[in-house]
Amino acid sequence: MTVLKETIQVKRPATEAFAYLADFTTTTEWDATAREAAKLTPGPIATGTRFLVTCAMPVGSVDIEYEVAELDAPRKIVLRGRSRFFDIEDTITFTESGGTTRIDYQAQFDFKPLIRPFVGAMEPGLRRMGKASLKGLKQALDDRFPTPKLSGEDATADKLVLPKLARFTRLGYLRGRKRWNPVSADLRGKHVVITGSSTGLGFASAMELAHRGADLTLVMRNKARAEEVKRDILAETGNGNVALEIADLALLAEVDALVSRLLERGRPIDVLINNAGALYNEWQATSEGIERTVALLLISPYRLTLGLKPLLAAAGDARVINVVSGGMYSQKLSVDRLVAKEGEEFSGATVYARAKRALMVVTRHWARAWRQDGIVVNAMHPGWADTPGVKTSLPTFYAVTRFALRSPDEGADTIVWLAAATEAGKLSGQLLLDREPQTQYLLKGTEETAAERKKLLKFLDAYAPTAGATAASMPRAKAS
Template identity: 30%
Template structure:
């Protein structure tokens, strides 16, 4: 079956039986995460929604149980901006002894003012990358126990805004720019897919990076009204505007679900996926068009260097 930009998560998961499979979706209480979780639950998986807000998380879990008829949808607290919270969540899951077949690293923040995580990292790099790095590596016993496991790392076309600044990833010396910081974190999400696959494919664990597309979700909540209007994402009254070519949340979740279940991706990792297809490197002028990525986002040497840096930064 061929899917594309207009496909939905429900389209992609149709015909798949995930009964007996365990999945975790970070940021699963809203937006793309909720749509991803809905599709996996509809196919029979036990789905853990991992997120910061217990009220929203429990409410979404209850809603998904009712909508899908799957009683195995639960919420677990997770704050990716706190390594203590990350460790508590991973230890809790590993202690259950349940194998983990699908991990969707979906949660993220975008274009925030300069703030720092509980551990002192720049918030976008710390939350979007380091939090997920610590979360995924903490879950390795459960991923290995699955025999075959897929990790989905949500990147973005915004990776074009910045490679990794290995000398100052946390903006401790260089001037802060919220979009450069976001771009760096999304490049890190793509490089993580390369690094994880290189190290653990032999254990049956593969990871691919996903470009979900432009979608109006809570991701824009840190942007000022002036900036939203300047980018064409809000009208003169402050109402959200969906630009041409943007997707619905259900369409935006399709590539994440495709990464998690597509038979043609069995054993395939370290790729950048866009519109339910494997994207190609862009070596032309200007920004990469749809279906392409800048080569540094999947560079193996950069991935190794980032892995080493990340291990050092998240070490207890």
């Protein structure tokens, strides 16, 4: 029997440290030996929950299947694991005093008979790994990481089209995550509003943020699907703090009605995630006379965010996250070409990219203008992710790239990071991919002029929310 014991002290409440460690998939963030970790059982973490952790150890790569044997919040966690080389019992206790928490971590190994003759030689290595792992845990819980910058490797890639596009794939995600820091920030009590959360990136973001304890307001068009999403989140995370708002955000009257409801409720918004979107392959105007792509992807988040600004300012240190697309790299801002007109040759992908380019310009404008209000505004793009929207709207692209596409969870990771990570609150006006700032212009000649930016803001100013706005009083874009 080999027993390893380590103790650390962190300036965090025991409840927060306990919540972070109870999810044993976080071992990859702080354990020096953990390479992969996954939760095997559905539902909230509880006694009986199982995890699979792949570790690099002196005996080689080892898959350990853990089961939560005891979960006494926020005082004690006991996990029992089995592998082909040993059985293990991890006991973690939390003692809070004077604003700090002492964490005592004990790992008890029972090696299989074939391994026992070599245990003496392995023990020094095991103890070194134990110390390194607890050092990593302390760093994770101390949560003092620098704001990320574009790495030298990626700064070079950003100047070249093909290396940049390679970063959009799942391989780019796997390479990028090697540089990531832990995210142990506690989201309990934080109010997060997410638009377009029925499937894809929005659903993945909502599930993960609920798992981290956030109070969610989810905005969707379909009431039946919204209620299903809420049930799924409760079943998987145990988080019942999920409010639903039903609104078709392509219609500005419904945007205004949503804003009115949230303002009347009066709860400050810590994070607003503008994710709702769709790529349409045919031209169509909304019932309000606006081409539906620009209505949903640009005018709607513009009007919604301005309308909710009082609740963002009331939160203090609020965050706005605009979901854009790598496709915007192909487009230069042109306000005259922004709204597609009926009868013109229509490319859904191009119109989509133009709207996302404009939203990126708005993101930078708000970041500068709202700094004094304590609101940071950033944009992210998910890379190429395997979502229902991509599959249905871009079938040829999907068929060619599907083996390289990211999962929705991987595509949504930077949304979650921007919402949760402490250091993300120090960024503003940035475009991020895989938790790192990116160049905002890739192709030569795609950077707009200052005059064009002013022209965009003047165009959008006509759609700024006003008290008592109604569909009849809204500006109407010409359909032809």
